[in-house]
Amino acid sequence: MSFQPPGQCPSCGEWVPRKALACDCCGACAKSGWKASADVYDGLDLPDEDFDYNEFVEREFGSETSLKTTSRETLWRWVAAILLAVMVLGYLLSVR
Ligand SMILES: [Zn+2]
Incomplete structure (x- = not known):
């Protein structure tokens, strides 16, 4: 009531x-x-009330899943950087 x-x-x-x-x-x-x-x-x-703080923290910071995601992001950043470097090198070589 x-x-x-x-x-x-x-x-x-x-x-x-x-x-x-x-x-x-x-x-x-x-x-x-x-x-x-x-x-x-x-x-x-x-x-x-349905907001689970522990789950939120685990998702955002601590858990293994987020570590894997972070390392994968780092890998892709390296790939992008290397590709960019290759493109810049190729451009510099073609200019010469
Ligand atoms: Zn009252």
Whole structure:
């Protein structure tokens, strides 16, 4: 069941005015299901609940997969650099 203003805040018992989005007293709001303010602040400051921080870190930084990706990128950078050097050398030789 969900609380609908106006009425008493289910969390702290203060009167919540009509069309209020959150309780002035404790910060409970419709988004959090009118729970205590700690839950509200979690919802405001952190990304969605399905956001997995550990998975994000592993994907972006630590894991073996990203290391492989990085070394592959380095290889391609070397290939590009060598190709560029060959092209520049060929251009210089053809100019002479
Ligand atoms: Zn309240």
